[in-house]
């Protein structure tokens with residue numbers, strides 16, 4: 001069976017039982033929330049009664065059973081548990097994570113048909129292809145699939161590829177998405193240009209990253225005005241201004257970029273930006289990456305359903321609530337960064353770390369990512385943050401520059417192996433991953449991670 005045949009087989013099974021009850025169980029990150037919104041919209045359109053919930057990975061066992069269950073952006077790695085916990089439910093798994101063996105007939109995963117779920121499609125992309133198989137008119141849901149893909153960092157090197165590309169083309173044709181060459185600055189529609197510049201950090205722009213006044217000075221020097229009627233955002237720049245600014249950023253980056261990465265410099269600054277063209281001009285939902293931040297904020301502050309409803313197109317009170325969650329998210333991140341600055345970042349041979357006690361275990365990774373590439377933190381050494389998750393367990397989050405992946409460093413593998421050695425669990429991406437480690441083992445854990453990085457570099 002090829003990819004599209006598998007989508008059709010799973011869709012046909014759902015149609016066959018359309019008069020029964022359904023429960024969608026999805027992951028509570030941006031990709032999972034997008035997946036949930038796509039599936040819920042597709043079921044709504046078919047008139048299928050359903051509930052949904054977005055959960056953490058370790059909460060599967062406490063989900064109540066339903067006649068039909070759709071697991072999204074999770075499940076492939078938890079098939080044994082799902083079979084045990086829901087013996088009399090009809091199960092469909094829609095996921096993109098790697099797994100060992102497939103136990104379910106309706107298991108829609110790119111690895112089943114030779115596609116790479118790490119690079120070319122996310123959970124929301126899989127939910128999209130299933131929805132499209134349910135009804136070809138569902139191509140307007142492609143925009144949400146791109147929000148999930150970007151949230152899962154599949155456009156890390158500036159452009160979505162593989163099956164994600166098919167979704168981008170569907171989105172263009174449906175008139176809901178545009179994909180244009182642009183500066184890879186965060187906050188294209190919502191931030192003053194100098195703020196976007198100040199926060200550009202992978203790799204850091206020497207003298208500019210982390211400094212508002214220097215970012216402002218650079219823009220003036222380049223003749224780029226900061227204000228029109230209001231602060232100008234990156235999206236307000238003319239093409240010529242973008243070229244001038246991009247070229248300047250590349251030149252500055254080159255001063256401190258390790259020589260092996262020099263050829264990559266342009267791809268770190270210029271890439272493809274994904275715009276949800278039906279959203280308002282200066283809305284944080286207009287840029288796929290900012291939309292995914294909003295969804296993440298809803299999940300991390302315990303209200304994923306607010307994200308799901310907004311993603312389904314329900315605005316009004318849900319939108320207001322989502323903006324409140326986003327503001328809370330930003331405040332908590334700023335407070336976390338202050339806390340780490342006060343405590344300091346420590347260093348071992350091949351890793352830097354901070355004690356994040358006091359920071360929520362759902363935010364410590366994001367904070368590590370924000371600290372990397374700021375003054376006081378080496379941009380080319382992985383950074384670990386840890387914080388208690390309960391009385392006996394520590395949540396460990398690791399972030400490193402995406403450039404280190406080009407040195408074949410895979411932090412996801414290292415963290416998985418070392419956490420297992422100490423009776424914990426962990427894994428994730430090569431540049432962003434995490435683990436739960438028993439409290440008493442945190443010191444040797446850090447030392448082992450450092451020596452494993454050293455071995456990988458040797």
Ligand SMILES: [Mn+2]
Pocket residue numbers: 031032073096122123124152
């Ligand atoms: Mn995912």
